[in-house]
Amino acid sequence: xxxxxxxxxxxxxxxxxxxxxxxxxxxxxxxxxxxxxxxxxxxxxxxxxxxxxxxxxxxxxxxxxxxxxxxxxxxxxxxxxxxxxxxxxxxxxxxxxxxxxxxxxx
Numbered sequence: 001x002x003x004x005x006x007x008x009x010x011x012x013x014x015x016x017x018x019x020x021x022x023x024x025x026x027x028x029x030x031x032x033x034x035x036x037x038x039x040x041x042x043x044x045x046x047x048x049x050x051x052x053x054x055x056x057x058x059x060x061x062x063x064x065x066x067x068x069x070x071x072x073x074x075x076x077x078x079x080x081x082x083x084x085x086x087x088x089x090x091x092x093x094x095x096x097x098x099x100x101x102x103x104x105x106x
Contacts, residue, residue: 006087008033012041016051016062017084023059050080 004011011031015022028038042062045051052063066081 008037009041009044012038013045013050013064014084014087016042016045017064017088020062020064021059022062 006014008031012027015027015030019026024035024038024042027042028035031038033041042051042053046053050065050068052065054061054063064080064084066079066084068080070080070083
């Protein structure tokens with residue numbers, strides 16, 4: 001298994017931030033976890049307020065709550081918007097990045 005600085009929860013959050021309509025199956029493949037694990041992690045992120053889910057027919061659409069802060073082990077928090085702006089790949093659409101910047105007031 002390759003080394004990663006991010007936990008599976010962090011990697012799943014990045015998948016959702018990069019593609020708000022991503023399927024659980026695609027999250028599992030991208031993060032290299034089972035679909036069941038991907039479902040549990042998405043449920044954890046929703047339960048803890050980091051992600052909102054809206055059902056669209058047979059599909060889900062997700063919104064990352066960038067107003068939340070992320071607790072770091074050093075007892076220092078960082079806001080999620082700042083973290084995602086650093087971690088999202090440059091290939092992320094400008095609409096996604098712009099949406100993160102304008103979703104909530106600074």
